[in-house]
Amino acid sequence: MSLSYNRHKRLVEIIQANGEVRIRDLMQRFNISEETARRDIKRLEQDGLVARVHGGAVATQQPKLLAISSRAVSERAEKSTIAEIALGLLKPGQNLFFGGGSTILSLASRISALPEMRVVTNMVDTAIAAAEGHRHRVVMLGGDFNVDFRTVSGFTALRTLREQQIDVAFIGVNAVHPNGVFDHEQVGQELAATLCEQARKIVILADHSKFGLSARYRILPHSAITAIITDRRPASDMLDKIEAAGVEVLYPQNRHNPALVST
Structure with missing residues (x-):
């Protein structure tokens, strides 16, 4: 060490x-x-x-x-790897959604030098990071504030999100299971359902430790997900099941798919 x-x-x-x-x-x-x-x-x-x-x-x-x-x-290397791969999906002028969590925050902290984009988020720290450098327009959702996770949720947040047109939504999850992605909190389920309506593409950011796990709430089936970005190649059986559902899995040895960048 x-x-x-x-x-x-x-x-x-x-x-x-x-x-x-x-x-x-x-x-x-x-x-x-x-x-x-x-x-x-x-x-x-x-x-x-x-x-x-x-x-x-x-x-x-x-x-x-x-x-x-x-x-x-201790997980910095994993988060950095995921964030760097995710940067490859960004284009000038995009409308993005950044969810909560430290991996999404790591991505938001890296966009300050990129050409102008519009970022919608429900996390205070992510909004601040995305606004660094004064290049991007940042929209902070309103709603009920969770002091533990520094995110907002509830009716007001979802109503505002329904007014947005999102090109790519980046969200973190607690678990990546063969049957979909899962979260410990029901608010994640509500947010994901709204993003299915408003976002053209949904990209999950999850380090390797989340694979093979489950949690209380399935927030999305794999059929609703465009891509999953992780820091290492998942086990073959897991990878096969996810890819069979039409999800692109990106990791260091398979980090770029031009089709994902096109709008």
């Missing part, structure tokens, strides 16, 4: 405890240069775990959500 990984993990723990960290404190605590300290903070900001401020960084998440941030650091 690399020194930088351990340092980043410890940095998240410090922010979890204190709510902020200063550059000078990082330099002294870890015996690193100012350049390295700033690079660490920038990397964690890309993962949606901190927000840079003058002289340091502050937490972007409430304490309950910060409790999972150490796990987010």
